[in-house]
Amino acid sequence: MKYSEAKEKYIHAWGTLGSSWGVNRTMAQIHALLMVSIEPLSTEEIMEELKISRGNANMNVRALMDWGLADKVLVAGERKEYFKADKDIMKIGVQVAKERKRRELDPIIKLLNEITVVDGDTAEVKEFRKVTKDLQKFAGQTESVLDLFIKSKDNWFFKILGKLR
Amino acid sequence: MKYSEAKEKYIHAWGTLGSSWGVNRTMAQIHALLMVSIEPLSTEEIMEELKISRGNANMNVRALMDWGLADKVLVAGERKEYFKADKDIMKIGVQVAKERKRRELDPIIKLLNEITVVDGDTAEVKEFRKVTKDLQKFAGQTESVLDLFIKSKDNWFFKILGKLR
DNA sequence: ATAAACTTTCAATAATACTTGAAAGTTCAA
DNA sequence: TTGAACTTTCAAGTATTATTGAAAGTTTAT
Numbered sequence: 213m214k215y216s217e218a219k220e221k222y223i224h225a226w227g228t229l230g231s232s233w234g235v236n237r238t239m240a241q242i243h244a245l246l247m248v249s250i251e252p253l254s255t256e257e258i259m260e261e262l263k264i265s266r267g268n269a270n271m272n273v274r275a276l277m278d279w280g281l282a283d284k285v286l287v288a289g290e291r292k293e294y295f296k297a298d299k300d301i302m303k304i305g306v307q308v309a310k311e312r313k314r315r316e317l318d319p320i321i322k323l324l325n326e327i328t329v330v331d332g333d334t335a336e337v338k339e340f341r342k343v344t345k346d347l348q349k350f351a352g353q354t355e356s357v358l359d360l361f362i363k364s365k366d367n368w369f370f371k372i373l374g375k376l377r
Numbered sequence: 378m379k380y381s382e383a384k385e386k387y388i389h390a391w392g393t394l395g396s397s398w399g400v401n402r403t404m405a406q407i408h409a410l411l412m413v414s415i416e417p418l419s420t421e422e423i424m425e426e427l428k429i430s431r432g433n434a435n436m437n438v439r440a441l442m443d444w445g446l447a448d449k450v451l452v453a454g455e456r457k458e459y460f461k462a463d464k465d466i467m468k469i470g471v472q473v474a475k476e477r478k479r480r481e482l483d484p485i486i487k488l489l490n491e492i493t494v495v496d497g498d499t500a501e502v503k504e505f506r507k508v509t510k511d512l513q514k515f516a517g518q519t520e521s522v523l524d525l526f527i528k529s530k531d532n533w534f535f536k537i538l539g540k541l542r
Numbered sequence: 543a544t545a546a547a548c549t550t551t552c553a554a555t556a557a558t559a560c561t562t563g564a565a566a567g568t569t570c571a572a
Numbered sequence: 573t574t575g576a577a578c579t580t581t582c583a584a585g586t587a588t589t590a591t592t593g594a595a596a597g598t599t600t601a602t
Contacts, residue, residue, distance in 0.1 A: 213491065213492060213494060213495050213496065214495070214496070215495050215496070215497050215499075215501065215502050215505065218491075218492040218495040218505065218509075219505060221488065221491070221492055222488070222492050222505075222509065225484075225485065225488045229481060229485055232399040232480070232481055233399070233481075234397040234398070234399075236559080236560070237560085238560080238561085247508050248504060248505045248508050248509075249504075250500060250501065250504050255578090255579080264561075264562090265561060265562045265563065266562085266563075266564095266579085266580095267561070267562060267563065267564095267580080267581075267582085268560080268561050268562070270579065270580065270581090271560095271561090271580090271581090274580090291569080291570080291576095291577055291578060292577085292578070293578085293579080299508060299511075301511050301512060301514075301515045302515075305515070315397070316394060316397055316398075319390075320390065320394055323386060323387070323390045326378065326383075326386070327378060327383040327386055327387050329378060330378050330379070330380050330383040331378065331379070331380070332380050334380075335415055336380065336415065337380050339413060339414075339415050340380065340383065340384060340387075340413045343412050343413050343464060344383075344387065344413075346464070346466050347466060349466075350466045350467075350470070401589085401590070402590085403590075403591085420548090420549080429591075429592090430591060430592045430593060431549085431550095431592085431593075431594095432550080432551075432552085432591070432592060432593065432594095433590080433591050433592070435549065435550065435551090436550090436551090436590095436591090439550090456546095456547055456548060456599080456600075456601095457547085457548070458548085458549080
C-alpha cells in the first residue's frame with residue numbers, strides 16, 4: 213500500500229475511533245497526525261494537512277494539550293509554536309485513563325454517594341438502594357484498577373496478562 | 378433524599394454517562410430505568426416515565442436488546458411486550474465490553490493489519506510503520522484482556538486486583 | 543375475514559455538536 | 573510605541589445525530 217493512502221486511512225480511522233471514545237473527530241485526527249510525524253508541526257501545517265480552519269486547529273490542539281496528549285515545542289529563533297505528541301502508547305493509555313476517570317468516573321462516584329442515602333423502606337426504594345449500591349461497588353473497583361494503572365511506572369497490566377495465559 | 382429526586386438524578390446521570398460512552402442518552406436512560414424497577418416495564422410505561430415518544434422508546438428498547446442489555450418479557454394473558462434489564466453489574470460490564478470490542482476494536486485491528494504493510498523506506502515511512510506497529514501490539518494486548526474478561530465465568534479481574542494490593 | 547391491540551418505520555423536525563473565518567488579542571523586535 | 577507575526581475568541585453557519593408522531597405493518601381473538 214502507498215504511504216499516502218495508508219496515512220490517510222489511519223488518520224481517518226483514528227478520527228472515527230475518537231468519536232466513539234468521547235474525543236472529537238478533529239482532535240483525534242490531529243493526534244494521529246502528530247503521532248506519525250517525525251518533526252513537530254505548526255498550526256499552519258496541521259491546517260494544511262487536515263484541511264481545517266485556523267480556529268478549529270487552535271482549539272483542538274489546546275484540547276490535546278489539556279488531555280496531556282500533546283506538547284508545545286519552541287523552536288529557537290521562531291515565533292511560531294510547534295506541537296508534538298508523545299509516541300509511547302502506554303503513556304497515552306495512562307493519560308487517557310486519567311482524563312476519563314476524572315471527567316466521567318469521579319462525577320458518577322460522587323452522585324452515587326449522594327443518592328444511595330435515599331430514605332424510605334418500600335420495595336421500590338429497597339430495590340433502588342440495592343442497585344445503586346452495586347453500582348457504587350463496581351465503580352469503586354473500577355476506580356482502584358484505574359488508579360493502579362495510572363500510577364504504574366512500568367507495564368504491570370500486561371505482565372499479569374502474560375502470567376494468566 | 379427523597380426517592381423521586383434520587384431516581385431522577387440517577388437516570389439523568391446515567392444518560393449523561395452513556396453519551397460519553399458511545400451509547401445514546403435515551404438508551405442509557407431506559408437502561409437506568411429498567412435497572413431500578415422491580416417489575417418489567419411496557420413501552421407505554423417507559424414513554425410515560427421518561428417523557429419520550431413511542432418511536433423513540435421502541436427504537437431504543439430494541440437497541441438495548443441488540444446490546445444484550447435488556448430482554449423482552451411476555452406476561453401471560455397480555456398482548457403487550459414488557460422489558461427488563463439484567464441487574465448483575467458484572468454481566469452488564471461483560472456485555473458492554475463485548476459490544477464495544479466488536480464495534481470499535483475489531484475494525485481498528487483490521488485496519489492496522491492493512492496499513493502496517495505500507496511500502497517504502499524513507500524516514501517518514503519507517504516512522505509510520507513503527508507507530509502503527511506499536512498501536513497494533515497495543516490493540517492486540519487490549520483484545521486479549523477483553524477476551525479474558527468476556528469469557529470469565531466469575532470475576533477474575535477483581536480477584537487479581539485483590540492480590541495486587 | 544375482520545378489527546382491535548399492539549409494534550415498527552420513516553420523513554420531517556428539533557436539538558446538539560462541530561467548524562469557519564474574521565476580528566480582537568498578544569507578543570516582541572526594532 | 574509601533575506594527576508585523578502570531579494566537580485566541582466567538583458569533584454565525586454547517587453538519588450530525590436524536591426525536592417525534594402519524595401511517596403502515598403485524599399479530600391475535602373472535
